[in-house]
Amino acid sequence: MKIDKWIKENTFHHSAFEDLDKLVKEKEKQNLKISLCIPTLNEEKTIGKEIVLFNSELMTRYPLLDEIAVIDSGSIDNTLEVARSFGADTYLASDILPNLDNKKGKGENLWKAIYQLKGDIIVYIDADIKNIHPRFVYGLLAPLIYNKKTKYVKAFYDRPLAFSEGIRPSGGGRVTEILIRPLFSLFFPELSAIIQPLSGEYAVRREVLEKLSFPIGYGVETAHLLDIYREYGMDAFAQTDLDQRVHRNQETMSLGKMSFGILQTFLHRMKSYGMMTDIPELSTILRQFQAHDDVFESIEQEIVEEERPPMITIPEYLKKRGNK
Amino acid sequence: MKDKMFEILKSIPDMEKKLREIRDVLLTNLVMLGEIPSPTFQEQSRMNFLVHRFNQYNLLNCSTDEIGNGLGILPGKSGDRNILLVAHMDSEYDDKADHTISIQPNSVTGPGVADNALGLAVIASLPYILEKLNIELNSNLILMGSARSLGAGNLEGIRFFLDNTDINISTGLSVEGVRLGRLSNSAIGMARCEVHYWVPEGYDWTQFGAVGSIVTLNEFINRILEIPIPTRPATSIVFSSIESGRGYSKVSTEAELKFEIQSESEEMVEQLLQQINSIAIEIATKTAARVVVKELSRRKPGGIDFSHPLVTNARKIMETMDIKPRITPSMSELSAFIDAGIPALTIGISSLETASKTAESVKIDPMYKGLAQLISLLVAIDKGYCDEN
Numbered sequence: 001m002k003i004d005k006w007i008k009e010n011t012f013h014h015s016a017f018e019d020l021d022k023l024v025k026e027k028e029k030q031n032l033k034i035s036l037c038i039p040t041l042n043e044e045k046t047i048g049k050e051i052v053l054f055n056s057e058l059m060t061r062y063p064l065l066d067e068i069a070v071i072d073s074g075s076i077d078n079t080l081e082v083a084r085s086f087g088a089d090t091y092l093a094s095d096i097l098p099n100l101d102n103k104k105g106k107g108e109n110l111w112k113a114i115y116q117l118k119g120d121i122i123v124y125i126d127a128d129i130k131n132i133h134p135r136f137v138y139g140l141l142a143p144l145i146y147n148k149k150t151k152y153v154k155a156f157y158d159r160p161l162a163f164s165e166g167i168r169p170s171g172g173g174r175v176t177e178i179l180i181r182p183l184f185s186l187f188f189p190e191l192s193a194i195i196q197p198l199s200g201e202y203a204v205r206r207e208v209l210e211k212l213s214f215p216i217g218y219g220v221e222t223a224h225l226l227d228i229y230r231e232y233g234m235d236a237f238a239q240t241d242l243d244q245r246v247h248r249n250q251e252t253m254s255l256g257k258m259s260f261g262i263l264q265t266f267l268h269r270m271k272s273y274g275m276m277t278d279i280p281e282l283s284t285i286l287r288q289f290q291a292h293d294d295v296f297e298s299i300e301q302e303i304v305e306e307e308r309p310p311m312i313t314i315p316e317y318l319k320k321r322g323n324k
Numbered sequence: 325m326k327d328k329m330f331e332i333l334k335s336i337p338d339m340e341k342k343l344r345e346i347r348d349v350l351l352t353n354l355v356m357l358g359e360i361p362s363p364t365f366q367e368q369s370r371m372n373f374l375v376h377r378f379n380q381y382n383l384l385n386c387s388t389d390e391i392g393n394g395l396g397i398l399p400g401k402s403g404d405r406n407i408l409l410v411a412h413m414d415s416e417y418d419d420k421a422d423h424t425i426s427i428q429p430n431s432v433t434g435p436g437v438a439d440n441a442l443g444l445a446v447i448a449s450l451p452y453i454l455e456k457l458n459i460e461l462n463s464n465l466i467l468m469g470s471a472r473s474l475g476a477g478n479l480e481g482i483r484f485f486l487d488n489t490d491i492n493i494s495t496g497l498s499v500e501g502v503r504l505g506r507l508s509n510s511a512i513g514m515a516r517c518e519v520h521y522w523v524p525e526g527y528d529w530t531q532f533g534a535v536g537s538i539v540t541l542n543e544f545i546n547r548i549l550e551i552p553i554p555t556r557p558a559t560s561i562v563f564s565s566i567e568s569g570r571g572y573s574k575v576s577t578e579a580e581l582k583f584e585i586q587s588e589s590e591e592m593v594e595q596l597l598q599q600i601n602s603i604a605i606e607i608a609t610k611t612a613a614r615v616v617v618k619e620l621s622r623r624k625p626g627g628i629d630f631s632h633p634l635v636t637n638a639r640k641i642m643e644t645m646d647i648k649p650r651i652t653p654s655m656s657e658l659s660a661f662i663d664a665g666i667p668a669l670t671i672g673i674s675s676l677e678t679a680s681k682t683a684e685s686v687k688i689d690p691m692y693k694g695l696a697q698l699i700s701l702l703v704a705i706d707k708g709y710c711d712e713n
């Protein structure tokens with residue numbers, strides 16, 4: 001079966017790439033520049049450790065990364081101060097491409113990183129990983145460095161959720177299993193080979209990133225997978241097992257909002273691909289309920305999945321990159 | 325005549341400044357070692373990481389032994405002398421605890437960060453640090469993470485190494501995460517014990533004195549407190565923990581008490597232990613319950629004199645750096661060095677910011693001083709300035 005073949009040939013474990021000397025040599029041979037982007041919003045508790053570890057292991061000891069940048073959505077805690085104190089380049093997303101209207105969301109930070117950072121490859125790592133380790137970066141970069149055909153490498157994990165009484169060995173990925181996997185299986189069966197399509201850690205070649213449009217909210221990872229699959233097929237993807245990722249657990253209400261945003265992105269893609277023509281105007285209001293004693297309180301929230309166009313269509317970007 | 329330590333002392337401020345540049349390497353090792361759970365007798369994963377680090381720095385003889393110590397040798401130019409630097413790898417936190425460490429601009433927080441992930445991180449980082457400072461010692465530097473140090477481990481790792489190695493160790497340094505200023509040149513005698521009380525099957529609750537474990541253990545403690553404790557030799561009995569009972573409405577039937585007898589005199593430790601054993605037998609007889617005193621570990625008192633050049637030069641280094649030496653007897657790896665007749669010290673690296681049941685927090689800024697004092701002392705030992713005439 002084609003999916004099994006793809007999984008076998010494109011699924012890795014980070015331990016296969018532990019020889020960082022070899023990896024750096026290959027990177028230098030190809031004259032690649034690599035940027036790490038950490039999108040943040042109020043991450044002062046975990047950001048310091050991420051930067052110290054990546055700086056020490058992947059810049060000082062093994063020069064795999066050429067820059068570490070934090071792109072922030074406007075934290076009200078000390079995220080940027082902490083990041084700066086440990087030597088990261090720090091940016092407020094709204095200061096990048098200031099002539100454009102201001103939008104707020106993780107996808108916005110990821111998109112602006114394409115303009116701001118210099119790497120031929122950009123690796124994105126979330127800032128809320130409690131058990132951060134250099135493998136989170138080199139595990140994603142290695143398949144790109146060793147195989148020029150690979151364009152996008154996604155992380156997957158044995159995902160424990162952090163609980164106060166200790167660490168539970170399994171769980172997490174509820175939106176993946178309840179929403180994304182069924183959707184992919186229905187409409188894009190090959191993409192169901194991606195074990196954790198929503199993981200926030202991935203590495204991508206610039207030549208691909210700059211051609212992608214970016215939902216600024218929950219749908220950014222889903223949109224990437226769909227668009228890259230459509231343009232390049234499964235051969236563009238690889239995935240790496242990074243073992244455990246300890247992170248904050250999200251409440252079901254938050255997962256509902258996330259699913260609502262992702263569904264918007266998915267349905268818009270279906271329409272634009274011509275796979276669903278009769279989709280009505282989608283509502284952007286999500287209604288959820290909260291119980292207080294015997295009273296059920298209705299909570300309505302507007303969630304609009306706005307998108308940024310491909311960076312390659314932004315004149316400032318073309319000017320900065322010398323119209324390459 | 326100029327003090328032979330002059331050049332070393334003069335170089336300290338510059339060294340301290342350079343050490344700030346390697347902050348991230350030390351903090352990274354602290355996080356990566358400290359996030360690996362390492363309860364006593366289960367240090368293997370932490371040891372594997374340490375030995376892997378030693379391998380990355382091209383140390384010689386990167387290896388482990390049958391106890392689970394992690395070792396590597398940084399060869400000296402002449403190799404005439406062997407200095408052993410040791411930090412224990414085990415931690416008081418079990419493997420179920422969340423071992424996440426967080427770094428803030430001024431501090432590092434997590435379980436076992438102070439005791440002794442920081443000490444171990446210093447050992448792991450030292451080859452890199454010495455290279456960056458362009459310091460090449462004449463002596464071989466043996467770097468060791470010792471296993472089975474705490475509690476029931478009873479320093480088994482370091483004792484095993486010292487008992488079985490063919491290498492002639494000239495000087496030992498035991499590195500502890502905290503506190504900066506700690507200077508231990510002697511060990512006090514110690515017996516670490518657990519008392520187990522339990523009511524046997526078919527116990528007659530109607531007999532005189534049948535009151536359950538809590539009251540009986542309370543009586544046991546009161547009787548210990550009645551023992552006269554001498555001021556010379558300095559002696560004390562430290563009650564460390566007590567556990568008993570399962571809730572309301574039930575008389576507790578089991579209890580456990582942990583305590584240590586500490587004294588400058590080995591004989592006093594033995595004498596007190598015998599007295600406590602007698603009390604246990606008496607109480608067991610009176611109550612018809614089982615009371616067992618179990619000795620977990622024992623240390624002999626001893627050490628090098630306060631006037632030993634290793635101590636005086638360590639004090640000179642600290643005083644030059646405005647670190648106030650805190651001379652305290654040790655019960656750590658130092659005891660094993662003392663038993664083996666090797667001149668040795670225990671020193672600390674940083675200051676404790678906070679400590680709770682689930683985590684410890686150490687300050688970052690004092691680490692540079694802590695490292696500078698350690699390296700200066702190493703250089704002094706290497707040059708033979710700390711040898712006794």
